[in-house]
Amino acid sequence: MTLRLPALLLAALLPLSGCAVAAVGAAGAVGVTAVQDKTWGEALDDTTASAEIKGKLLSDDAEKFGEVDVEVANGLVLLSGRVNTPEDRVKAEGFAWSSSRTKDVANEIRIEPPGGFLANVSDEIISGRVRARLIGSKTVKSVNYNVETYDGVVYLMGIARSPDELKHAAEEASYVRGVKQVVSYVRIREPHGPQQAAPAPAGDEASYQNGPDTSYGTDANAELLGVNY
Numbered sequence: 001m002t003l004r005l006p007a008l009l010l011a012a013l014l015p016l017s018g019c020a021v022a023a024v025g026a027a028g029a030v031g032v033t034a035v036q037d038k039t040w041g042e043a044l045d046d047t048t049a050s051a052e053i054k055g056k057l058l059s060d061d062a063e064k065f066g067e068v069d070v071e072v073a074n075g076l077v078l079l080s081g082r083v084n085t086p087e088d089r090v091k092a093e094g095f096a097w098s099s100s101r102t103k104d105v106a107n108e109i110r111i112e113p114p115g116g117f118l119a120n121v122s123d124e125i126i127s128g129r130v131r132a133r134l135i136g137s138k139t140v141k142s143v144n145y146n147v148e149t150y151d152g153v154v155y156l157m158g159i160a161r162s163p164d165e166l167k168h169a170a171e172e173a174s175y176v177r178g179v180k181q182v183v184s185y186v187r188i189r190e191p192h193g194p195q196q197a198a199p200a201p202a203g204d205e206a207s208y209q210n211g212p213d214t215s216y217g218t219d220a221n222a223e224l225l226g227v228n229y
Contacts, residue, residue, distance in 0.1 A: 010017075015099045022133050046072040048186055053077060056095045067114060068092050071084030073157035080150040082112040092228035108155065115151070123149040126178050130154055133172040139170045145186070153179035157188045 050072040057065035065088070068081040083089050089109045096105045127149040134142035146157040154173045160166035165220040170182045 001036050006063060015174070030190060042074060045101045046074065049077065049099045050077075052099050052101075053096050056098065057092060060091075060095070064088055064093060067120070068109060069148060069150070070096070070147050071155070071157055072101075073146050073185070074159065075101060076103050076157065076185055078148060078155055078157055078185060079105065079106065080108045080148055080155060082115060082150075084113065086111055099199065100132045108150065108153075110150075119151070122178065123151065126152065126154065126176055129176045130173045130179070133170060137168065137172050140165055140172060149179075152178055154179050154182050156186055158183065158186055160186050161189060163188055169203040 032079070050070050054070045054073075057068055057070070064083065068083060074130040077099070079092055079096055083092060089107065089111060092109055093105055093107045095106075096102060097177060125149045128149050130149070131142065133149070134140050134145055141161060144159045144161075144177070148157070150157040155164075156169060156173060160169065166184060166186050166188065169186075170184055173179060173182045
């Protein structure tokens with residue numbers, strides 16, 4: 001079942017022209033909350049959920065789910081990486097939904113053979129360079145953003161203070177060498193106000209699923225939908 005999203009979690013796909021984490025500890029979450037726009041409780045919940053979901057995946061089958069990455073921001077769980085079969089993809093999403101702290105799941109897992117060490121290292125280098133650009137930007141509050149990369153696709157998560165800031169963050173990411181595409185799963189939070197949705201292009205809707213996807217490959221509406229920019 002697919003519902004309209006009142007407090008929009010944007011999945012904005014930005015095709016690029018001109019261009020080809022593991023969970024942190026609770027202490028780390030506490031340390032950055034003072035400068036983040038999310039609360040200490042939200043940061044701790046995200047950290048706990050990420051560790052919980054990753055632990056369940058590895059406990060079930062470390063070889064099968066060893067290349068699945070889990071990133072959590074404001075209750076949204078992003079699954080990326082690769083598995084061998086559609087059934088494994090669905091199973092991984094089930095583990096993501098099993099956490100009581102999960103509010104939504106973006107399943108970006110691909111069905112591919114193992115990528116190997118070099119492929120993973122290349123993605124980590126890209127993530128590091130994107131983070132560095134966000135930190136160096138005068139218009140982006142970098143501490144509010146999580147960055148994950150898979151096969152040259154950069155995923156942004158977290159909180160933006162405005163639609164313009166989100167656009168600038170995506171542009172900064174796109175300038176990094178090796179980035180093929182930028183996908184944004186970001187909430188917009190205006191200063192001193194409630195979370196707001198960034199404007200969607202006419203004719204597009206943003207939706208989210210309210211339960212595990214058990215029909216992968218047969219019902220596109222069961223997947224987390226996004227707004228194309």
